[in-house]
Amino acid sequence: MTYPIVLSFNAHDPTGGAGIAADALTCASLETCAFTVATALLAGDFSRLESVVPLDADWIDDQARTLLEDSVVHAIKIGVLPDIQMVRVIAEIIADYPDVPVILAPSILVADDDESNSSEEIIAATHDLLLPSANLLVAQRHLLRQLAEVKHDFSSIEQDHPQLLANAHAQALLSTGCEYIFATDAKSPDLQVVHQLFSSDGLLRTDTTPRLKDAFLGANSTLSAAISALMAHGQPTPQAIGEALEYTWQTLRFGISMGMGKKIPDRFYWTRQTESETEETEQVPNKRPAPSSNTLQ
Numbered sequence: 001m002t003y004p005i006v007l008s009f010n011a012h013d014p015t016g017g018a019g020i021a022a023d024a025l026t027c028a029s030l031e032t033c034a035f036t037v038a039t040a041l042l043a044g045d046f047s048r049l050e051s052v053v054p055l056d057a058d059w060i061d062d063q064a065r066t067l068l069e070d071s072v073v074h075a076i077k078i079g080v081l082p083d084i085q086m087v088r089v090i091a092e093i094i095a096d097y098p099d100v101p102v103i104l105a106p107s108i109l110v111a112d113d114d115e116s117n118s119s120e121e122i123i124a125a126t127h128d129l130l131l132p133s134a135n136l137l138v139a140q141r142h143l144l145r146q147l148a149e150v151k152h153d154f155s156s157i158e159q160d161h162p163q164l165l166a167n168a169h170a171q172a173l174l175s176t177g178c179e180y181i182f183a184t185d186a187k188s189p190d191l192q193v194v195h196q197l198f199s200s201d202g203l204l205r206t207d208t209t210p211r212l213k214d215a216f217l218g219a220n221s222t223l224s225a226a227i228s229a230l231m232a233h234g235q236p237t238p239q240a241i242g243e244a245l246e247y248t249w250q251t252l253r254f255g256i257s258m259g260m261g262k263k264i265p266d267r268f269y270w271t272r273q274t275e276s277e278t279e280e281t282e283q284v285p286n287k288r289p290a291p292s293s294n295t296l297q
Contacts, residue, residue, distance in 0.1 A: 003033045004232035004291075005071055007064065007100075008225070009090055010079030011040040011052070011109065017217035017264035023077060025267045026225035030247070031291050032232050034225075035073065037064045040082040040109065046217055047261030052111045054082035057089040064093050074232035076100050077224060078134075080107045083117040084125045091129035101231050104134040104178075105224035106143070124150050132177040136237055138224045141166065141185050148172040170198035180204075180237050184223070197241055204238060209249045216252055217262040223248040233291040 006027050013019030020036035027034035037060055041053040067073070076094060081087055094102050106126050108119045123143075127150040131137060139147070148154070148169040157164055170181040181198040192208040226244035231237060251265035254272075258264055266272070 003031060004074040004229075004234075005033045005035055006075045006077055006225070006228045006232050007035045007037065007067060007073045008077045008079065008228070009037050009039050009060070009064070010077070010221070011042050011082070011107075012038045013042050013044070013218075015044070015046055015217065015258065015264070017046065017258075017262070018221040019080065019218075022218045022221035022265075022267075023079070023225040023228075026222050027229045029267045029270075030226060030229040030233075032229035035067045035071070037067070039080050039086055042080075042109075045261060046259035046264070049109075052082055052109045054086065054111060054114070057083075057085040060086065061089045061093065064090075068093070068097060073097070073100055075103060075228045077103045077105060077228040078130065079105055079221065079224070080109050081122055081126060082109055082111065083114065084122055087122060087125040087129055091133065094130075094133050098133070101135040102130075102133055103136050103138060103224060103228045103231065104130055105138040105220065106130070107220075108143075120146075123147060127151065127173075127176065131173060134178045136180045136182060136227065136231075137173060137178050138182045138184070138220075138227065140220070141169075141183050144169050144173065144181070144183055166196065167198070167203065170196075170203075171200075174198065174200050182227075182241055184220070195241075195245060197238060205242070207242065207245050209245060212252055212255075214252075214255060215262045216255055216265060218264050219248065219252060222251055222265045222267065230291065235291075 008020055008023040010023055011019045024034040043050040108122050110117050110119055123146050127147050152172045154168055157168055173181050183196045185194050191211050193211050195207045197204045226247050227240050230240035251267050251269055254266045254269035255263035256266050
């Protein structure tokens with residue numbers, strides 16, 4: 001028996017809360033193998049990020065292509081992007097594998113002493129080079145706005161109509177060739193976190209999850225990795241998103257404290273539930289999403 005493979009371009013987070021460790025743990029929990037290519041090294045803890053060290057883009061190219069030439073990869077996830085050269089190299093790689101679904105979940109992290117790159121330039125490069133090849137963009141609404149504003153002006157839309165703006169941002173990004181836009185809004189103060197999936201047909205689905213009182217490191221990494229794993233198993237994008245949302249919420253619900261700052265998701269919460277906890281959560285569907293029957297044998 002073999003497992004579907006997700007190739008993850010992401011940073012190394014020493015806490016394991018986010019980055020390639022989070023991707024690997026999430027994929028393993030969902031019966032998926034994660035190949036990881038580190039784009040940057042992070043220094044930090046559960047409270048703050050101290051520094052970012054980008055890795056050499058040529059090395060990234062060599063490592064990724066070595067893996068892609070040796071194994072059949074079923075999905076590609078893109079996370080931390082520390083500089084423009086990294087964006088260019090990854091764009092060239094995914095262009096050579098057009099049949100592999102690409103899940104773009106960008107996190108723009110620039111080193112403090114990097115004078116040759118800016119967040120705005122990396123966002124523009126991501127819009128121009130990566131978005132047209134992506135099957136799915138997963139991002140917080142503020143990043144969606146920044147990406148959409150690279151080529152479009154939304155000043156004519158009234159700012160007090162957030163849904164109109166969200167629709168306009170999504171359609172602008174879909175016009176690049178990206179198939180789906182998945183917008184999350186974890187930073188809003190509402191009691192419910194709203195998640196919306198858009199396609200060229202408009203708003204496809206809206207999901208809400210109860211807002212938890214704790215702060216978390218790695219929630220977005222877990223969500224995008226879970227979507228990637230389920231798509232690698234052959235699930236259609238809307239179905240993968242729905243099941244990944246439920247899984248991610250449960251990992252946060254059973255989140256664990258490993259330091260003095262934020263909690264991290266417990267990606268294997270389902271292996272550690274007590275009998276009372278199991279009874280309590282039996283009414284919650286898809287606590288651990290079942291991979292598709294397309295799992296390789």
